[in-house]
Amino acid sequence: MYIEFKVNGMEYGIDTDPGKRLLDVLREDLGLTGTKEGCGEGECGACTVILDGLAVNSCLVMAGQVRGKEIITVEGLETDGELDRLQKAFINNGAVQCGYCTPGMLMSCKALLMRNPHPTEKEIRIAISGNLCRCTGYTKIVAAVKEVSQEV
């Protein structure tokens, strides 16, 4: 099936199995390996991307479902080599340790900030509650998002 969609601002048209997971399309067809597979069942959030403005588990979305839609992956956060302010805040606050949860965590946080630029701590924790992190204890991630949310 020929599927047209946008990823990180670029138009793509690929002929692929429509039942293939979006996660595999991103990693294998487009070479965007920033999005990770953790569990493959929507429990860990490592595969989170933004689809038409909403955070989704790319392991649970079929390629055919993204026809005509717009996707943002972790690769799409930086602009002309400059990290997004959220990425900088993650680094500043020590919110990246092993880094495996980080792409998915960033996308859940980015999706939150796109809808709600000044979330409360409770709202931040709800937004990332679908993302597991074994390293940071989540406090540094929450602090990073707070730092961005406090910027005017």
Added chain:
Amino acid sequence: MEQFLFETPESVKELTDCLKGADSNTYLLSGGTDLTIKLRNRGIYSGRIIDMSGIKELNYIRREDGYIKVGANVTFAEIGESEIIEKQAACVGQAARQVGSQQIRNTARMAGNIANSSPRGDSIPALLAMNAMLRIINGNGEITLRTIDQTVVGIGKNSLKKDEAIIEVLIPCIEGCSRSAFGKYGRESSRTTVIIANLNVAAVVKYDGSTGEITDASIVIGSAAPVPYHALKAEDVLRGKRPADELKERFVAALREHVRESINGVRRYENKIDEVTGIGMNIFDQMFGELITGGDC
């Protein structure tokens, strides 16, 4: 290489055309959060998928003709954020907000949750407690209305024929004063979300605004039996009474008795009896305590 044939109807009429030729290798794709896992786990990499997500005319929540009507393409996120649902069917909104994670709620549809018919599904007890119905269409364009318990008939089993699809959920609006609440205890106690229910309860009560007396009660227990069921003894305990601490104790005791009967002596399920105790107390307090969760009064 194996591939799926992917059909993308953009209207209910096109959906019926797709349903006409449905067979055992045809899969209805609602949000996909259950189907993608099922197909992978069963090693199924070919067949026919009918993707309902493009049917924009099924994207609505509205109050009409005495019902809250929810189109089959509405996500759990949208249901959880709906003011109409919060006001008229609070237990359904609460259940929706407790499904999975934000990522899953952004994708999953209530119609798919119903059709999946998991005994641990969160929307099913809430909809059963609200006496919701389903509008179902088949490949000939014929419409039937079915209740939740006519549709969810066993563990992972629904009564839908291969050429049938749920296109609308109808939740009756309650006349007069009402309250509703939903509570859930998860299998994975270390997380606050993405928890699969080990026990859930939905409650809807009507009461006399001037006397405070409970005039009717609909209490449904889920995840304690192959399908959710009405807790008839708990309903009887509440009817004709005014909320009080002593009533809460009797209500919770009735819930415990129901779950004890459901688990039929299986020891590894005994924790469900304690779980329903906590949930019962919480939903009683939500409905009758300081936290009022919905209703017209």
